[in-house]
Amino acid sequence: MSDLVFIAFPNEQKAEEVRDRILGMQKEYLIELGDAVIATKDEQGRVKLNQMVNTTAAGAASGAIWGTLVGLIFMAPLVGTAIGAASGALGGYLTDTGIDDKFMKEAAGALSPGSAGLFLLIRKLTADKVLADLEGVGGTVMRTSFDHEQEQKLRDALAGHAAAPQPAPEKTDTAG
Known part of the structure; x- marks a missing residue:
C-alpha cells in the first residue's frame, strides 16, 4: 500500500531541492516512490504541475x-x-500514472500565491533514515495518509527537531 504526502514550501526552488534530495535517497534504496510532483501557484491563483515524467x-x-x-x-x-x-x-x-492530477490541483489550491508544494506517492521507505536526511529542510505538512505518530515525526523532522530519545526503563533491585 502506498502513502501520500503533501508538503508546502515557500517557493518552487525549495520544493525542487527537496524533491532532488528524495530522489537521491531513492537511488540509495531508502525510499521507493510511485510519483513526486511539484505544484506551483502563481500570483493569479493558477496551479501548475511539474511532473517527474511527461x-x-x-x-x-x-x-x-x-x-x-x-x-x-x-x-x-x-x-x-x-x-x-x-x-x-x-x-x-x-495516461495518468501516479497521483491524480485533479486531486493535486485541488489540494494545491490551499497554497499561498508564489509558493509551491511537493506531492509524494511513497511505496516503501526506511522511515528513520529518510526522516534523518530530511531534518531541518523546512516545509509545512499539508496532508498525509500516515498515522498520527508518523505524521508528527515527519513534521518534527522538517522543522529540525530530532525525536526525543526515550528514557531507558529504570532497573529495580529485586535482590535482597
Missing part, C-alpha cells in the same frame, strides 16, 4: 518510432512517423 512527450517519442517502422513497411515513413507521434502523444496525454 507522459505526452514519452508517448509521442515511442509513437514516432513505431509509426516510422510501420511507415517503412508501407513505403510512407514520414506519414507513419507523423501519425505514430500524434497517436502516441494522445495516448500519453490520456
